[in-house]
Amino acid sequence: MRLIAAFFAGGLFGLGLLVSGMTDTRKVIGWLDIFGNWDPTLAFVMGGAIIPMAIAWQIAARRNAPALGGSFPAAPAPRIGRNLVIGSVLFGAGWGLAGLCPGPAIASITWGGAGGAVFLIAMILGMVAAPPLKQSLESGQTA
Amino acid sequence: MPQDWIFGLIGGAMIGLAAAAYLLINGRIMGASGIIGSIVDRTAKENASERGVFLAGLVLFPGLAALATGTADTHVTENLAIVAAAGLLVGIGTRIANGCTSGHGVCGISRFSLRGIVATVFFIGAGGLSVVLFRHILGWV
Known part of the structure; x- marks a missing residue:
């Protein structure tokens, strides 16, 4: 059951992502391009996604456990570390460069052709390389 | 197109409902970078198969829809060196920051998480600067 639910959630x-236009890099870059031909679509996508999810968090707060058992994820410690900031800046730089983030890239x-395949492979390599970098940021050394 | 915002809103609601279902049914946060990242760096333990089928659905459903309509196009740049550099930055950055647009953006902001809000401000800000630098000033893409 968990696997079936996860399969349809992914679907x-x-x-x-396809319907909203977020798999089209022109729309994503258009949103980030505030000094060019600005495209506000992404704001509608984020708004449309955040509203049902905010309701879901309210429902989760009133329940003991998810429908298929286990427990709800605990809120992470509200600590703004430099890994959060540095990681987000690196991610944003790459996002603006190609117009793809992890969900739409997958x-x-x-249908993404060679460009889509190269992006996904490079992203996976980056993800494999990230843990040691993250550790050195967390331990206070300069990476 | 002027009706793009309607598709954005409808597609966004589908993304939000998917995240809501994944939380309320499976008890998991729907963050794309965490789901794939924990598989490739082998930190996903007993839930690796759950993440694997999530990714299978994520590839299969839009793939079939794109095949049926025949109009889907990512319009990603043909400069593969740029694409590779962008992929590396996204891969490293999302794993260092523990999340991307879906995890920090959708799931974090909707929970009023300070971390999610800060991350989103920084990746959108860096994305905007990246477009100014690489597109308008350097003209690489």
């Missing part, structure tokens, strides 16, 4: 996420892999 709905992917369809939402969702569009079947």
